[in-house]
Amino acid sequence: MVTIYDIANACGCSSSTVSKALNNYPDVSLKTKERILKKAKELGFVPNLQARALSTNKTWNIGVLFEDKSHSGLTHHFFSQVLQGVKEQAEEKGYDITFISKSLGDDKMSYLEHCNRRKIDGVVIACIEFDEPQVQDLMASDLSVVAIDYLSDKISSIMSDNVKGLYDLTKYIISLGHKDIMYVYGHDVYVTAERIRGFKKALEEEGIPFYEDMLVQSKYGEKKDNFDAVEIILKRKSMPTAIIFPDDYSAIWGINALRSHGINVPEDVSVAGFDGVEIGEMVYPRLTTIKQNTSRMGKEASLKCINMIESKTNNNTIITIGVELIVGGTCSGPRSLDEDTKLIERMKKAKANRVKK
């Protein structure tokens, strides 16, 4: 490996001068600078980032904490898009992305220690159990930390406008004539509360009374939990005319569950999702949903993290990203009384069928 000393020897100058020439210091003459740069290229010099980091204390590395327990991490349909945004923006700014784990070499350690060993410049956290003590420690550290979909006064946050998302969606569904709307909400995280707020706000504004049984808890993206949610809905006194699921995948599992009970979407029940991922476009009819600007979320996260790194000030802020209503074909007007009786009959038949099996 060729070092700055090799260049210095070849040029008949000192390593200090070479270093300065390579880093555009003002106190090296144009003539020697050109000589050095030429020689460096000639010898195929590649600066050693470890050595540089050792003296500058900057690694051009931003760590990404991205661990989904229930799903399989990077395959997460929503967060993988966000991560792609993080990656693109980081690369544009010259930073590399390294995943933070709980081990390094032969040792096990905390996330924070991992960052410290690697001397990571900043961290982006997404798609993780934020309550975990190790994650809290990381956020409490003096690293530049940006989280996606999580709020804390210790760090910066990037979030979609979740209140508006569910507000817009509910308003739209109401505009189609629905009054008996249910919201199957995701597991207990910050954004869930926000969305419920948006749901209630829309109802209130339209003068539709809110009852607790308009809400059913489920989990984001889980097949089983959303199938279960449908079962719970079926046990209600009346079948709602519209159901909003926690996300697009859940909505599609939900549609499948409904179908298995002889309930058609949107003829019998209107259905909507949340996220706006590709799958919503692939099912027939196209899923009505709220599209989150995932790429933008990721990019803003990177940008914010890098800004904090380079300004050396952890000025924690909340950045909200706008959302967009996607009108698909899974929401139509509510079924008529006539259709309602037919539906009830069909459901009975489906039930009988299942029992027979």
Next chain:
Amino acid sequence: MVTIYDIANACGCSSSTVSKALNNYPDVSLKTKERILKKAKELGFVPNLQARALSTNKTWNIGVLFEDKSHSGLTHHFFSQVLQGVKEQAEEKGYDITFISKSLGDDKMSYLEHCNRRKIDGVVIACIEFDEPQVQDLMASDLSVVAIDYLSDKISSIMSDNVKGLYDLTKYIISLGHKDIMYVYGHDVYVTAERIRGFKKALEEEGIPFYEDMLVQSKYGEKKDNFDAVEIILKRKSMPTAIIFPDDYSAIWGINALRSHGINVPEDVSVAGFDGVEIGEMVYPRLTTIKQNTSRMGKEASLKCINMIESKTNNNTIITIGVELIVGGTCSGPRSLDEDTKLIERMKKAKANRVKK
């Protein structure tokens, strides 16, 4: 930041001894070793990986080259799963994953130089244009390189058994009674050729003559290209009774395209995909497909890369991962003559409808 010198001072010994104690060298007495370890913990010592890397020349870092032009990188439904496998296995072995890009700090550079600057220990390449000169340079370097879905004598490769995949799938479709089968194949990469081989092999074995017009070129995962492929198929003299698409997403786009022509799956035409990703399970009826063991592929890639790093021998090998036939509901027996005439009428009607619009 506390260093080994701080520990040395606190213990009244030299930094050498501290280093040795921390690294389990044999020439330090148990007593002093314990004293040092205790003090290290007490002071909250965190070893500096850059400094260590500078002298050991090992960074515990494996680079990942993962750039999809047509799609959006990490959101790739197939490769993101593979990458998750890479990540999990790497972490288990104590290695971190860093994405390789064409820039670092303020400079632009080649992939190879990026690796050299960071002193990456090894590289896993996936989901990229392998013909790119920069990628070829990287593979020709003396780094430990493992590629996924690409073959070269300069590197190690991980691949599904693509021949068997398409062979099994075609055999299965034939077993349902089909003879007029088409294969919409993906763009021109190694695995595509393998799959075509498998397709032909199955036909040959079953005594079904192969004609060139049983093949249509498309692209993996692209909506437009697979819609176009369906258009081409519609222009054939006869409508095939079964169509295999390049992958699951393509298959579902294809089903949508067929539906827009009044063609139902599987009643009129049987359809199959390839990959076995989650979406195949979400559509109704469930997609018949070949499941690739993505997680295993990723893990094997990591493992192979790490083995090459640690053994310091680039013993390039090809690792083939088995595949599995998933029988869904999108393939049934071929339509009867009677159904065929009905289909033709329906297609005409659909066409007239479209023209009217």
Next chain:
DNA sequence: TATGTAATCGAAAACGGTTTCGTATTTTTA
């Protein structure tokens, strides 16, 4: 008791850069 051997430890060089500060030379200014 003298000697060979094993066990412990530390000095110092090395890894590859950055950065401060002093100095010599040149240029500008009065």
Next chain:
DNA sequence: TAAAAATACGAAACCGTTTTCGATTACATA
């Protein structure tokens, strides 16, 4: 023309660790 200022460069310390090799001490052996 002398003094002041600007320019160009290098010596050396430093970043935090590893690792070689020599020195010292303790112990076993003859």
